[in-house]
Amino acid sequence: MAVGTWTRSVGVVSVFAFAAAACAKSEQKAASDSGAVQQAAAASPTVVNFQAKDFAFTGPDTISAGETTIDLTNQGPSLHHVQLVRLDSGKTAADLQAAMKHPGPMPAWAVFVGGPNAPDPGAQSNATMKLDPGHYVVVCLVDQPGGVPHMMKGMVHPLTVVASSAPAAAAPNPDVTVTMKDYGYTLSTPLTAGHHVIAVSNVGTQPHEVELVKLDSGKTTQDVLKFMVNPNGPPPGHALGGVDALAPGQSPVSFSADLTPGNYSLICFVPDAKDGKPHFMHGMMHDLTIN
Numbered sequence: 001m002a003v004g005t006w007t008r009s010v011g012v013v014s015v016f017a018f019a020a021a022a023c024a025k026s027e028q029k030a031a032s033d034s035g036a037v038q039q040a041a042a043a044s045p046t047v048v049n050f051q052a053k054d055f056a057f058t059g060p061d062t063i064s065a066g067e068t069t070i071d072l073t074n075q076g077p078s079l080h081h082v083q084l085v086r087l088d089s090g091k092t093a094a095d096l097q098a099a100m101k102h103p104g105p106m107p108a109w110a111v112f113v114g115g116p117n118a119p120d121p122g123a124q125s126n127a128t129m130k131l132d133p134g135h136y137v138v139v140c141l142v143d144q145p146g147g148v149p150h151m152m153k154g155m156v157h158p159l160t161v162v163a164s165s166a167p168a169a170a171a172p173n174p175d176v177t178v179t180m181k182d183y184g185y186t187l188s189t190p191l192t193a194g195h196h197v198i199a200v201s202n203v204g205t206q207p208h209e210v211e212l213v214k215l216d217s218g219k220t221t222q223d224v225l226k227f228m229v230n231p232n233g234p235p236p237g238h239a240l241g242g243v244d245a246l247a248p249g250q251s252p253v254s255f256s257a258d259l260t261p262g263n264y265s266l267i268c269f270v271p272d273a274k275d276g277k278p279h280f281m282h283g284m285m286h287d288l289t290i291n
Helices: 003-041 093-099 221-229
Strands: 046-053 056-058 062-064 066-074 083-087 110-112 124-131 134-139 156-162 176-181 184-187 194-202 208-215 237-246 253-259 262-267 285-290
Touching: 046 062, 062 066, 083 093, 083 237, 093 134, 093 156, 110 237, 124 237, 176 208, 184 285, 194 237, 208 221, 221 262, 237 253
Parallel strands: 046 066, 062 156, 176 194
Antiparallel strands: 046 056, 066 124, 083 110, 083 134, 124 253, 134 156, 176 184, 194 253, 208 237, 208 262, 262 285
């Protein structure tokens, strides 16, 4: 090989080496920028606070779309929850109230999307869900005491969800999944003592819910159900929350809970679309023991 040719070859190699180094730095910067974007995109869900009392809600009127954690504080002497219902087709809270006066399944324009289920008076519960832009209403459908849903006593709060340009937040990473069906629950793994993030999905044909109750010593799920029908004396357990009614096909909703050893029940109180009986009367209960 001629010297001149070698010299040019070395020069070409040097140019390629320089270009490769520059390219590597560029790729590293791009990767770093991409990582920053991914980190920004993995922001935490927006936290929204609601307070419930006998018989009203306090909370925001407008929130941004996306992954949202709703924290509920029960300030009343009764059980309360935050049931989110998306109102399609231009319907309003008044339309929902009118529809609920008639037995049978809910109209297609009223879509149950979950929410934090009822905690004990003075306690808190939570739920995290993906909310799309639209018009919603926050209602309490608990009917104790008195047998009249609290919605009919004024526990109705319109909520508008608006589109957001903020980076999309990541959904919580659950360690347990509860799958609801007609009429039962399936857990991906047994619950244990400690902190859990529990994702709830509905593969049934009707809306279903999860109310998590810790039973007092010597009490059973049947004691809880009897108390709900005739709430005399101290309750036989403690309501810890869970996920409110979730329509089939909706995105999973998660909640977090700190569990201690004892006996627990998962219960669905949603009325059946066919006979109006609460789903627990169709067997939608699940007993579990945590050691």
